[in-house]
Amino acid sequence: MSVATENQLKARDLDRGDNLAAARVFTAAFMDDPIWQATGPRRAWHRRLVLTALYYAEVLIARGRRAVLLGAYRGERLDGVIIVFPDGERGLPWWGWVLRSVAIIIAGPRATARSLTVSNALDRLHPEQAHAHFWLIGSRPDSLGAGYLLMRSATARIDRLGRPGYLEATSPEMAEVKELLGWRVRERYTLPTGAVVTTMWRDCPSRV
Known part of the structure; x- marks a missing residue:
């Protein structure tokens, strides 16, 4: 019984000491993401370094902007x-660019220019x-169900705030999964590589 309890996935607010661990989870999840394949550094080691610095900044930005920041934990x-940014329409504050500057410097001018164009x-x-x-949203490649759990948990919080949701799905498979969770396709954007990013919308049930 204790083994089953320890292995059970649970979603909760990201622990304060897990900022770097969260950045590493995101990095592992997005190393071969279509957007980074189109815009990021070509060498894997370089891209990994840039993404770790960038996602560490993103976690700190999320904390500073009081975002919904959840972790899926299996034991510890x-x-x-x-x-998730509840006030998603608000732009990035100036200090957010300061935090991102380390990743920008490591990436170099070409990768930065490509990334800004797509962004x-x-x-x-x-x-x-x-x-x-x-x-x-990102999860360890060997963790089954973490992404689904996080989407359901975060969506429940946003629904309580009475807000609709918006996201970008970077693969057809991701878009299909989101559709099963009640999202609908809005628009599609084609990357320089030919891969397609699908923007999606979900109405808040309390306002439908």
């Missing part, structure tokens, strides 16, 4: 992380209606 092991294009697709931005 962090298996997945989600970041600006995706920003233009954001809806004008007030919404919660489901910004990042």
Whole structure:
């Protein structure tokens, strides 16, 4: 019985001491993501370094902006992380760029220019209606169910706030999973590599 309890996945607020662990989870999850394949450094070691620095900054930004920041824990092991900004339509504060500057310097000018081009294009697709931005969700490759648990837990919190949700799915498989969870397709953006990012929307049940 104790073994089953220890191995059970549970979602809770990310522990204060798990900022770096969360960055590493995101890095492992997004190393081969279509957006980073199109924009990030070409060498794997370089991309890993950039992503770790970037996602560490993203976790700190999430804490500073009081985002919904949840971890999926299997015992004491962090298996997945989600970041949702309830005030998703608000822009990045100036100090957020300071935190991101380390990753920008490590990435170099070419990768940074490619990333900004794609980021600006995706920003233009954001809806004008007030919404919660489901910004990042990632899990360990060997952790079954962590992503699903985090999506359900974060969605429940956002629903209690009475806000619809918005996200970008970076693969057809991810978009299909989100559709099963009640999301619908809004628009599609084609990356320079030909891969497609799907923007998606979910109405708040209390306001439908």
